[in-house]
């Protein structure tokens with residue numbers, strides 16, 4: 001399958017739309033639910049921590065699915081914040097999203113700078129969380 005990308009408005013309802021975009025592309029794959037969760041976290045971060053969440057801001061979701069692996073990416077409009085992956089502490093309230101992404105994905109990373117960042121993750125079929 002070729003890569004598919006879509007723009008979303010940088011507001012909360014777009015997180016649901018981004019999840020549906022992923023499901024539409026990965027529907028029957030066992031990777032679908034994990035992919036949905038990852039894109040959900042990354043889209044939420046784009047809205048909360050980057051210029052994508054400002055009035056008129058947007059972010060892009062890209063999915064490239066192959067039978068046994070998938071590439072997921074969220075491109076944001078940048079800003080002063082830098083993505084940090086924290087190991088969550090019991091007392092801490094936030095900062096679990098990227099840790100979750102790192103645990104759920106086979107590999108993940110960040111590309112870019114304050115002008116715009118891509119946070120990406122890869123999945124390999126058979127290594128996803130066994131959802132019931």
Ligand SMILES: Nc1ncnc2c1ncn2[C@@H]1O[C@H](COP(=O)(O)OP(=O)(O)OP(=O)(O)O)[C@@H](O)[C@H]1O
Pocket residue numbers: 041045046048049050076081082083084085086093094095096097098099117119
């Ligand atoms: N795309 C991004 N661009 C810039 N900074 C980011 C981005 N994503 C995350 N961050 C920064 O990294 C921190 C950690 O992100 P993470 O998703 O782990 O936690 P959170 O969004 O603060 O809380 P949670 O996801 O648990 O609700 C954020 O607080 C933010 O400062």
Ligand SMILES: [Mg+2]
Pocket residue numbers: 041044045096097098
């Ligand atoms: Mg987050």
